[in-house]
Amino acid sequence: MREIHTGLIARIEGHGKVSIVLRGDVLENVKMQVVEGSRFFETLIKGRPWYEVPTILMRICSICTADHNLAAVRAVENAFEVEVSEQTRLLRELLMHGSILESHFLHIFFLSLPDLLGFPSALAMKKYYPEELERGFRLKKLGNDVQRVVGGRAIHPEKSKVGGFTSLPTENQLANLKRRIVLALKDALHTVDLILTQDYAEIRDSWGIYSCLMPGRNYDYFGDRILLGERVYEVSRYGEVIVERPISHSTAKRSTTKDGKPIMVGSLARLNLIWDKLPPMAKECYKNSDRFPSYNPMENILAQAIETVASLERCVEIIDELITRGIRNEKRIEIKPKESRGFGAVEAPRGTLYHDIAFDSSGKVKACNIITPTAINTYHMEEILRKEVKVMLSEEKNDEEIKKMSEVIVRAYDPCLSCSAHVIRIKE
Amino acid sequence: MSSIRKVRIKIDDLEVLADPEEKVLDVCRRLGIHIPTLCYNPLLPQERPGSCRLCMVAIGKGEKVYYREACKTPVRSGLEVHTNTPDLHSLRRDIVEFLLARHRRNCWDCPISGNCPFVELCRDYDVECLTVCAECPLQGEECLLSQGEICLGPLTYFGCGAPCPKQGHYCFGCRGLVPHEDIIKSAVEVYKSKGIDLQKVVERMELFSYSSEVIEKFCEIAGVRE
Numbered sequence: 001m002r003e004i005h006t007g008l009i010a011r012i013e014g015h016g017k018v019s020i021v022l023r024g025d026v027l028e029n030v031k032m033q034v035v036e037g038s039r040f041f042e043t044l045i046k047g048r049p050w051y052e053v054p055t056i057l058m059r060i061c062s063i064c065t066a067d068h069n070l071a072a073v074r075a076v077e078n079a080f081e082v083e084v085s086e087q088t089r090l091l092r093e094l095l096m097h098g099s100i101l102e103s104h105f106l107h108i109f110f111l112s113l114p115d116l117l118g119f120p121s122a123l124a125m126k127k128y129y130p131e132e133l134e135r136g137f138r139l140k141k142l143g144n145d146v147q148r149v150v151g152g153r154a155i156h157p158e159k160s161k162v163g164g165f166t167s168l169p170t171e172n173q174l175a176n177l178k179r180r181i182v183l184a185l186k187d188a189l190h191t192v193d194l195i196l197t198q199d200y201a202e203i204r205d206s207w208g209i210y211s212c213l214m215p216g217r218n219y220d221y222f223g224d225r226i227l228l229g230e231r232v233y234e235v236s237r238y239g240e241v242i243v244e245r246p247i248s249h250s251t252a253k254r255s256t257t258k259d260g261k262p263i264m265v266g267s268l269a270r271l272n273l274i275w276d277k278l279p280p281m282a283k284e285c286y287k288n289s290d291r292f293p294s295y296n297p298m299e300n301i302l303a304q305a306i307e308t309v310a311s312l313e314r315c316v317e318i319i320d321e322l323i324t325r326g327i328r329n330e331k332r333i334e335i336k337p338k339e340s341r342g343f344g345a346v347e348a349p350r351g352t353l354y355h356d357i358a359f360d361s362s363g364k365v366k367a368c369n370i371i372t373p374t375a376i377n378t379y380h381m382e383e384i385l386r387k388e389v390k391v392m393l394s395e396e397k398n399d400e401e402i403k404k405m406s407e408v409i410v411r412a413y414d415p416c417l418s419c420s421a422h423v424i425r426i427k428e
Numbered sequence: 429m430s431s432i433r434k435v436r437i438k439i440d441d442l443e444v445l446a447d448p449e450e451k452v453l454d455v456c457r458r459l460g461i462h463i464p465t466l467c468y469n470p471l472l473p474q475e476r477p478g479s480c481r482l483c484m485v486a487i488g489k490g491e492k493v494y495y496r497e498a499c500k501t502p503v504r505s506g507l508e509v510h511t512n513t514p515d516l517h518s519l520r521r522d523i524v525e526f527l528l529a530r531h532r533r534n535c536w537d538c539p540i541s542g543n544c545p546f547v548e549l550c551r552d553y554d555v556e557c558l559t560v561c562a563e564c565p566l567q568g569e570e571c572l573l574s575q576g577e578i579c580l581g582p583l584t585y586f587g588c589g590a591p592c593p594k595q596g597h598y599c600f601g602c603r604g605l606v607p608h609e610d611i612i613k614s615a616v617e618v619y620k621s622k623g624i625d626l627q628k629v630v631e632r633m634e635l636f637s638y639s640s641e642v643i644e645k646f647c648e649i650a651g652v653r654e
Contacts, residue, residue, distance in 0.1 A: 052635060055600065152595040159595050167596035 001028070006403045008035070009410055011111045011121070013063060014417025018406045019249075020389055027390050032382040032410070034252040036421040042368045050076050050337055050363040051162060057355065058156055060370070061419045063106065065155045066099035066147055067348035068355075074222075075355040076162045079342025080335050080363075087328060088164045094318045095150040095157060096221045096346065097311040102143025103349035104267070104304040104311075107414040108191060109136025112301045115408050116198040132194065135187050139308070142184050146315065149173050163333035171323055178319045185281070185312050192285050192305045200298040201408065203388060205380075207261050208295050210269035211241060213347050218317075219277040219310050221347035227273050228257070235343045238354050242371060252420035255376040262380035265351025265373045266413065267303035268294060279317070282310035297384055298412045304349075337363025348373055350414055374420035377413050385409055437507040446503045451476075453483055453498035461511050464520065464549055466527075468499050476500055481523050482549070486510040495519065521553045528555055529562040529586070559583060559606060559615075560599050564590040572598050573622045578632050580605075582615035583642070600635050605642035609649075612642065616650045626650045 058069035151157020213223030351373025466480035579598040
C-alpha cells in the first residue's frame with residue numbers, strides 16, 4: 001500500500017490537496033482533501049440582526065464578495081417579501097457582472113493559462129507572452145472597477161444593502177466605465193481566441209449532470225428556479241437538488257444528487273444549459289468554438305472566456321439602459337422584520353451559490369445554511385480524478401506525471417476551497 | 429562679536445544672554461533644550477517657513493501667556509519663554525494629530541520606516557489613535573450620526589480614508605477600535621449629543637471587535653450593560 005500526495009496545490013484559492021491511495025499497482029482510493037479550517041459562518045451569524053447579514057456573509061470570500069453579498073441580500077428580501085425597483089435590479093446585475101469579470105480573468109490569466117501554455121507561473125510567462133499578461137492585469141482591474149463604481153469598494157461592496165443601495169453611481173462615472181468596457185471587448189475576444197488555439201487534456205465526464213439557475217430574459221446570473229439537467233426546481237426546494245453529507249477526509253461537505261451522483265456547476269454547466277440566453281457576440285463565440293455542449297471539465301476555462309464576453313456585452317447594455325432612464329435618487333426600501341425563512345441564490349463565477357436564512361420575529365437570525373459552488377464541485381472533481389488516475393496508471397505514467405495532471409484537473413474547476421469549508425449541520 | 433550688545437532673556441526660569449540676531453529656537457538648541465521640529469533645517473536658507481508649528485513655545489507668564497513659533501520669534505530683552513508646559517504638550521499633540529490626519533499612513537507599520545522623525549514624533553506624543561472621523565468629509569447635517577445612523581467613526585482606527593461614510597454607509601469598525609481612553613470618552617459625548625442609543629452602539633461594536641477591552645471600557649464610561 002502506498003500513497004501519492006500532491007501536497008498543497010498552488011494557484012487555487014484556499015488550501016487543498018489530492019491523495020491517491022494505491023495497493024500495489026491497483027488504485028484503491030482518490031481523496032480530494034480540503035484542509036481549510038472550518039469557517040463557522042453559519043453559526044456566527046446566529047443572533048445577529050438582519051441588516052448585518054450581508055455584511056458578515058460577504059466576508060466568506062474575498063473573490064466572490066459581491067456574489068455572497070447579493071445572495072444574502074436576496075435571501076433577506078425573500079424572507080421579508082421585499083420587491084426592489086428596476087433601477088436597483090439593474091445596478092445589482094451590473095455589480096454581478098463586475099464580480100464575474102474580475103474572478104474569471106483572474107482564473108484565466110493567472111491561474112489556468114500557465115498550465116495551458118506550459119509555464120510554472122503567470123510571472124514566468126512575462127518573457128514570452130508580455131501582451132497577454134498585461135491584458136490580464138488590465139481586464140481584471142476593469143472587473144474590480146465595475147464593482148468599485150457600483151458597490152463602493154473593489155472588494156466587499158458595502159453600498160449594496162437590503163432594499164437598495166446607500167448611494168448611487170453618477171451618470172458620468174457610468175459613462176466612463178462604458179468607454180473602458182467597449183475597449184475591453186476586443187481584449188476579451190482575443191482571449192477567447194488564445195484559449196481556443198490551446199490543446200486540452202481529453203477528459204470525459206460520463207455523468208454529465210449539470211446544474212445552474214434559470215435566468216430571466218438575459219444571461220444575468222440571477223434566478224428563482226434551479227435547473228438540474230432537464231428538470232426545474234424552485235430555489236426553496238434546493239434540498240431536493242443537492243444532498244449534502246459530511247465526510248471524514250475533508251472539511252467540505254460532499255454534495256450529490258439524490259441518487260448519489262456528482263453534479264457540476266460553474267461556467268461550463270451554465271453554457272451547456274442556458275447558452276441560448278447569451279448575448280449576440282458571446283453566442284457567436286460559442287457557436288464558432290464548435291466545442292459545446294462539452295463534457296470535458298478542462299474546457300471550463302474556455303466557457304469562462306466566453307462568459308466574460310457575455311458579461312462585457314451585458315455591462316454595456318445595462319449602462320446604456322441606466323443612462324437613458326436617468327439615475328433616480330431612490331431611497332432604500334423600509335424593512336419590516338417578521339418570522340420567516342428566506343432563500344437567495346445567485347450564479348457566482350464558480351457556480352450556483354445558495355443562502356438559506358431563517359429569522360425570528362425581531363429579525364434576528366435563527367438558522368442559516370450556505371451551499372457554495374466549490375462544495376458542490378469537489379465530489380465531481382474527486383470522481384473525475386478517480387477515473388483519470390486509473391487511466392494514467394494503465395498507461396504506466398510515473399508519480400510526478402500523475403501528480404502534475406491531478407493538479408491541472410483540480411485547477412480547471414477554479415475551486416475556491418476556503419468558501420467550501422462548511423461542515424456544520426444545522427437543524428432547525 | 430563683542431561689539432553687539434547682548435540681551436538678557438529667561439528660558440524655563442534660566443537667565444540667558446543671547447544675540448539680538450538670534451531666534452528663540454537657536455538659543456534653545458544652543459542650551460540643549462529639546463523642542464520638536466519638522467520643517468526646520470539649518471541647511472536651508474535663512475527664511476524659515478514656520479509651517480509645521482511644532483516648535484510652539486509659551487511666551488510671557490501668568491495670564492498674559494501667548495504662543496509663538498520658536499523658529500521665527502526673535503530674541504528681545506526681558507523675554508520670558510517656557511518650552512515645556514502641560515498646555516504646550518497638549519497643543520503640540522493637537523498639531524501632530526492634525527498633521528497625521530493629512531498624512532498617508534501607509535508607512536506606519538513598515539519596519540524600514542523606523543527612522544522617520546514624524547512617526548517617532550507621533551509615538552512621543554502618543555498619537556497613533558486618530559479615528560475615521562478625522563478623515564471623513566461629512567460635516568454637520570451630512571454626518572451620518574446626525575441622520576440617526578449608528579456610525580462607529582468616532583471609535584475606529586483611521587487610515588482607510590473613510591470610504592464607507594463617503595458612500596453613505598455607516599462605519600462598522602472593521603479596522604479595529606481605538607483603545608485610548610480620551611477617544612472613547614469623546615466618542616461617548618458625541619453619541620450622547622446626537623441622541624443615539626448607546627446600547628445599540630455596543631451591539632454594533634461587537635460585529636468586528638467581539639469581547640474587546642474597548643467595549644468594556646466604553647460600557648464603563650457610558651454606563652451601559654455589555
